[in-house]
Amino acid sequence: MLDSAEIEALLLSLRIATVAVLCALPFALAAAALLSHRRFPGKAMVDGALHLPLVLPPVVVGYLLLLALGTRAPVGHWLLAHLGIRFAFSWTGAALASGIITFPFQVRAIRLAMEAIDGGIGQAAETLGAGAFDRFVNLTLPLALPGIVAGAITAFAACLGEFGAIITFVSNIPGETRTLPLAIYSALQSPGGEAEAAKLSVLSILLALAGVTLAQIADRRIRTYAGR
Amino acid sequence: MSLSVRIAHDFETFALDVRFAIEKPGITALFGPSGAGKTSIVNAIAGLLKPREGRIAVGDDVLLDTEARIFVPPRERRIGYLFQDSRLFPHMDVETNLRFGWRRAAERASEAEFARIVSLLGLGNLLARRPRNLSGGEKGRVALGRALLSSPRLLLLDEPLAALDAARRNEIMPYLERLRDEAALPMLYVSHSLDEVARLAGNVIVLKQGRVAAQGSVFDILADLEAMQSVDMPSYGAVIDTRVAFHREADGLSVLAFDGGELIVPRLNRTIGSRVRVRIRAEDVMLAAEEPRTISANNVLLCRVTAIHESGAAQADVQLACGKTSFVARITRASAKRLALAPGMPVFAIAKSVIVDLG
Numbered sequence: 009m010l011d012s013a014e015i016e017a018l019l020l021s022l023r024i025a026t027v028a029v030l031c032a033l034p035f036a037l038a039a040a041a042l043l044s045h046r047r048f049p050g051k052a053m054v055d056g057a058l059h060l061p062l063v064l065p066p067v068v069v070g071y072l073l074l075l076a077l078g079t080r081a082p083v084g085h086w087l088l089a090h091l092g093i094r095f096a097f098s099w100t101g102a103a104l105a106s107g108i109i110t111f112p113f114q115v116r117a118i119r120l121a122m123e124a125i126d127g128g129i130g131q132a133a134e135t136l137g138a139g140a141f142d143r144f145v146n147l148t149l150p151l152a153l154p155g156i157v158a159g160a161i162t163a164f165a166a167c168l169g170e171f172g173a174i175i176t177f178v179s180n181i182p183g184e185t186r187t188l189p190l191a192i193y194s195a196l197q198s199p200g201g202e203a204e205a206a207k208l209s210v211l212s213i214l215l216a217l218a219g220v221t222l223a224q225i226a227d228r229r230i231r232t233y234a235g236r
Numbered sequence: 237m238s239l240s241v242r243i244a245h246d247f248e249t250f251a252l253d254v255r256f257a258i259e260k261p262g263i264t265a266l267f268g269p270s271g272a273g274k275t276s277i278v279n280a281i282a283g284l285l286k287p288r289e290g291r292i293a294v295g296d297d298v299l300l301d302t303e304a305r306i307f308v309p310p311r312e313r314r315i316g317y318l319f320q321d322s323r324l325f326p327h328m329d330v331e332t333n334l335r336f337g338w339r340r341a342a343e344r345a346s347e348a349e350f351a352r353i354v355s356l357l358g359l360g361n362l363l364a365r366r367p368r369n370l371s372g373g374e375k376g377r378v379a380l381g382r383a384l385l386s387s388p389r390l391l392l393l394d395e396p397l398a399a400l401d402a403a404r405r406n407e408i409m410p411y412l413e414r415l416r417d418e419a420a421l422p423m424l425y426v427s428h429s430l431d432e433v434a435r436l437a438g439n440v441i442v443l444k445q446g447r448v449a450a451q452g453s454v455f456d457i458l459a460d461l462e463a464m465q466s467v468d469m470p471s472y473g474a475v476i477d478t479r480v481a482f483h484r485e486a487d488g489l490s491v492l493a494f495d496g497g498e499l500i501v502p503r504l505n506r507t508i509g510s511r512v513r514v515r516i517r518a519e520d521v522m523l524a525a526e527e528p529r530t531i532s533a534n535n536v537l538l539c540r541v542t543a544i545h546e547s548g549a550a551q552a553d554v555q556l557a558c559g560k561t562s563f564v565a566r567i568t569r570a571s572a573k574r575l576a577l578a579p580g581m582p583v584f585a586i587a588k589s590v591i592v593d594l595g
Contacts, residue, residue, distance in 0.1 A: 131284050132323035132379075134310040136337030136386045150327045 070176025121155020268443035316388030337386025473518030473564035496559020
């Protein structure tokens with residue numbers, strides 16, 4: 009049904025999306041916590057900057073990443089020379105680009121969930137001896153879990169569809185950066201590739217349906233858990 | 237354990253400026269109409285509100301001193317807080333809720349103490365339930381248990397019964413009474429309900445528009461017409477602590493003894509010697525200059541007039557002393573004139589009805 013190159017593209021897509029979502033999650037939690045319950049100067053600016061990936065053309069994000077993290081760019085050069093980390097033309101670069109593009113989805117969902125938590129519960133916990141970190145771990149995180157999962161699933165689905173930032177930043181290398189959308193694009197570029205493009209498109213649709221169904225099941229389970 | 241409080245704080249609609257102290261265990265009521273600043277005061281004591289100026293100390297432990305720039309955060313104050321809306325953690329079952337403060341207490345109560353509080357509050361068969369599956373009264377009891385198990389040195393109760401209907405209120409009231417009688421814990425009880433205050437409190441602090449209008453024992457304050465009128469509350473006239481002296485089984489009556497005499501009420505299902513608090517409304521007291529010998533009322537007490545306040549269009553509130561107990565009779569001014577009532581004069585007070593609260 010699927011040839012080895014197609015399976016490779018599928019697995020690569022899943023790996024890149026998983027790594028992108030999980031690595032962005034701690035930052036998204038921190039950003040959401042900062043924006044949901046704190047007031048500080050420049051909050052509107054920070055809020056706006058976090059939403060930038062949502063409105064910028066992905067190609068621009070990919071280009072900026074290339075400028076910053078290309079092997080000859082200052083930051084990219086330093087990372088490679090001192091830490092041995094290479095983003096350019098590597099699947100890790102694709103994960104980084106996807107993580108940045110889908111970051112606003114995660115922050116938004118988590119922030120809404122955190123803002124919906126009754127502040128009185130935190131006060132009660134305070135009078136019972138719980139400090140700020142304690143309250144974050146034992147109240148905020150579990151009560152925001154529906155939002156955290158919803159954000160992660162949305163971001164995961166968006167990662168599977170990322171095209172512009174990946175092809176600009178890390179190119180279209182089979183087995184390294186050629187995810188499903190890039191594989192569909194490549195198939196359409198080559199003569200007689202329509203059948204393969206159609207097959208991969210059906211695969212993408214099935215993947216999206218599975219994701220949406222999973223999200224709904226998870227949502228129901230977690231809401232029960234969180235006592236909503 | 238004593239609590240001393242001095243707070244000054246400005247809100248948009250009113251200014252809070254209070255000073256009071258609580259020396260004894262038992263329940264002290266913070267009483268007054270809504271908007272008098274009651275909740276703001278308990279929030280400041282808990283550390284949830286940082287007042288502009290003030291000093292709050294429990295014993296020798298200073299929790300707040302704006303001059304010395306001392307502010308102990310709420311989690312280190314060891315002050316239990318029972319919120320009006322119970323504020324249970326929705327994602328935890330009842331037992332986990334109960335153990336939340338218990339786990340975090342510096343001196344954790346023993347498992348035996350945990351079991352004792354669970355049984356005192358009747359929570360035994362609720363432990364595995366989630367808060368959303370509890371009734372309002374059950375939520376209140378769990379929240380009370382959770383606060384008690386955090387080993388507090390002072391308990392704040394912010395209108396814990398206000399959000400409940402009468403049936404639920406009567407379900408929790410006996411637990412609060414048991415707690416008052418069994419625990420050596422000072423409690424500050426916020427309420428705008430005269431019924432609750434009369435039934436539970438030992439001392440009362442009356443608040444009006446952010447200031448202390450009066451404070452003293454519940455017996456003195458609720459019989460103090462000026463204090464009650466200052467907060468637009470009708471007075472009961474008298475709150476009296478009595479003991480069951482004996483039962484007159486043949487007549488179906490119980491005789492309650494208090495400092496100043498005896499009261500006769502319908503047979504109570506209480507053992508001889510047990511404490512019973514009763515209330516006598518000012519409207520339910522008649523006065524007679526001579527001893528009425530042929531009268532249907534059971535309760536005739538020889539008192540002395542201590543003061544007369546004119547109130548309303550044609551009323552006179554007559555303050556009476558019977559032994560060490562204060563009463564009030566609300567009669568017409570015409571009657572007061574006809575009886576030639578004056579301070580110091582002995583009169584017979586006839587109580588038409590005696591309200592007995594039993595949990």
